[in-house]
Amino acid sequence: MARGGGVLVAGAGVAGVTAARALRARGHAVTLLDPGPLPHPLAASTDVSKAVRLEYGADGAYTALGERALEGWRRFNADEGERFFHETGVLFLRRGPMVPGGFEHDSHTTLVARGHRPERLDHAGLGARFPAWGGGGYTDGFFHALGGWVESGRALARWIARASREGVALREGASLARVEDGDGASVTVALRDGQRLTGDSLVLALGAWTPWYLTALAPALRSTGHPVFHLRPREPERFTGERFPVFGAAIAETGWYGFPLHPTAGVVKIARHGVGRAMHPEDPARAVTDEERAALGEFLAGSLPWLADAAVVSTRVCLYCDTHDGHFWIDRDPSRPRVVVAAGDSGHGYKFAPVLGDWIADVVEGAPAEPRWRWRPEVTAGRTEEAARRVDDGG
Numbered sequence: 001m002a003r004g005g006g007v008l009v010a011g012a013g014v015a016g017v018t019a020a021r022a023l024r025a026r027g028h029a030v031t032l033l034d035p036g037p038l039p040h041p042l043a044a045s046t047d048v049s050k051a052v053r054l055e056y057g058a059d060g061a062y063t064a065l066g067e068r069a070l071e072g073w074r075r076f077n078a079d080e081g082e083r084f085f086h087e088t089g090v091l092f093l094r095r096g097p098m099v100p101g102g103f104e105h106d107s108h109t110t111l112v113a114r115g116h117r118p119e120r121l122d123h124a125g126l127g128a129r130f131p132a133w134g135g136g137g138y139t140d141g142f143f144h145a146l147g148g149w150v151e152s153g154r155a156l157a158r159w160i161a162r163a164s165r166e167g168v169a170l171r172e173g174a175s176l177a178r179v180e181d182g183d184g185a186s187v188t189v190a191l192r193d194g195q196r197l198t199g200d201s202l203v204l205a206l207g208a209w210t211p212w213y214l215t216a217l218a219p220a221l222r223s224t225g226h227p228v229f230h231l232r233p234r235e236p237e238r239f240t241g242e243r244f245p246v247f248g249a250a251i252a253e254t255g256w257y258g259f260p261l262h263p264t265a266g267v268v269k270i271a272r273h274g275v276g277r278a279m280h281p282e283d284p285a286r287a288v289t290d291e292e293r294a295a296l297g298e299f300l301a302g303s304l305p306w307l308a309d310a311a312v313v314s315t316r317v318c319l320y321c322d323t324h325d326g327h328f329w330i331d332r333d334p335s336r337p338r339v340v341v342a343a344g345d346s347g348h349g350y351k352f353a354p355v356l357g358d359w360i361a362d363v364v365e366g367a368p369a370e371p372r373w374r375w376r377p378e379v380t381a382g383r384t385e386e387a388a389r390r391v392d393d394g395g
């Protein structure tokens with residue numbers, strides 16, 4: 001048994017790696033475990049891109065957190081001397097007028113109330129400014145110059161390398177099997193290879209694997225799969241960032257959102273922020289279905305005719321660790337006070353990476369959880385409060 005002391009962190013996705021770095025920066029000895037290879041190919045964090053938006057409908061609290069994260073992304077680019085975060089701005093569109101209570105209207109109102117200046121767009125303005133949308137029948141919405149997208153997998157790989165240089169003991173290949181205790185002076189975990197590690201605290205940052213390890217939380221946390229498509233457009237110049245920024249196409253009703261042409265991969269990513277399908281992260285049937293492909297075809301034909309005949313060069317099913325209310329889960333296990341669970345991303349956590357690690361480290365160091373991210377096993381049903389999320393899967 002290795003009596004390392006310090007903090008054990010299980011899971012090297014964006015939650016685990018940023019927590020490990022924040023705790024290390026505060027002087028803790030930190031051991032980071034992950035079965036690897038890193039970045040793990042099945043991890044939600046490992047993707048070509050993730051959107052960074054301030055738009056959360058009427059929920060000014062997430063918009064405020066997004067503003068802090070945005071500063072962090074710009075600093076990250078500056079510190080690294082290269083661009084991981086592409087500030088293309090974001091476009092949120094709808095067919096028909098923006099209405100109170102709707103994601104676009106309420107986001108626009110929240111942004112203006114916070115001093116931002118989103119640019120309202122009608123059909124003509126949209127077609128003139130962002131020609132790929134000309135034939136899609138969208139008649140209202142706005143472009144907001146703040147925000148864009150980040151090369152998530154590449155950023156994660158950079159943070160993992162930095163964590164090692166900063167003194168985080170990286171145990172790639174080490175897989176947590178179970179937590180043995182954690183209510184006394186220390187916490188011990190057993191690894192799949194039979195080893196056991198002991199530390200002062202444990203952070204479980206297992207993403208969509210969480211409900212499969214903490215089965216008592218299974219009613220409150222679910223792993224759901226969501227389709228992602230990578231398309232190679234016939235006319236890539238139509239989809240570069242300044243002409244085709246990150247978008248949501250009536251996202252709260254349709255779930256559809258997407259990204260500009262990826263500068264190196266040469267693909268346009270389109271995905272759906274919807275209900276998803278319940279599945280285990282390592283489910284062999286983790287693949288996009290014919291229905292999901294057909295739904296994409298229908299969306300493109302109706303919204304983005306310039307992409308309707310683009311080749312789908314790759315697909316992926318990526319998993320959320322879903323809470324029923326759509327809020328994160330970052331809190332101490334009341335029955336094992338040396339164990340902190342950082343999960344519940346509900347498909348919208350990556351953008352907060354620049355500030356996420358400190359949120360988790362605060363709880364490890366004894367700070368109370370954010371009320372909406374508290375330990376809440378009683379919340380086993382209900383409608384998501386994440387305003388951009390589509391809630392019914394009526395096809």
Ligand SMILES: Cc1cc2nc3c(=O)[nH]c(=O)nc-3n(C[C@H](O)[C@H](O)[C@H](O)COP(=O)(O)OP(=O)(O)OC[C@H]3O[C@@H](n4cnc5c(N)ncnc54)[C@H](O)[C@@H]3O)c2cc1C
Pocket residue numbers: 010011012013014015016033034035036039040042043044045046049050051052174175176177205206207208209226227228271317318319320342343345346347348349350351352
């Ligand atoms: C399709 C899709 C699109 C998304 N788009 C966006 C977006 O545009 N913007 C945004 O902000 N967010 C987005 N998200 C959400 C974002 O990806 C997540 O919030 C974030 O990546 C979750 O990170 P994580 O570290 O919690 O989990 P993960 O990245 O999944 O990492 C979990 C880690 O746990 C490890 N692990 C598993 N089992 C064990 C074990 N036994 N022992 C040790 N380690 C283990 C895994 O190997 C993995 O590395 C999206 C998510 C999906 C699925």
